[in-house]
Amino acid sequence: MRDKRFVLKSKQHLSGGIIKIVVDTQTGVNYVMTSGLGMSGMTPLLDQDGKVVVDKR
Template identity: 40%
Template structure:
């Protein structure tokens, strides 16, 4: 079975949704916001303005 590249590690809301996704290849965390028909995606940054990077398992996608 093919693994998913992006994993949802946090989700909040049903109509106005906020999610944190982790790229299973790079470990980079992304913030996704969906509000009705609008939405956006951006890298999640730490206090110093650097991308938040999580440890990842080897990807076999």
């Protein structure tokens, strides 16, 4: 069986929605996923300098 491409790093309920941080296991890039209140989205997570957060593989 193949390893999962995306893994859940954290999950938080916030103001009627859910915010998740998922990691692409092939690239190490962290993504923010939001859902709730009829909307959802996914975007790369940025650090304080505006650079994409990447976990070391």
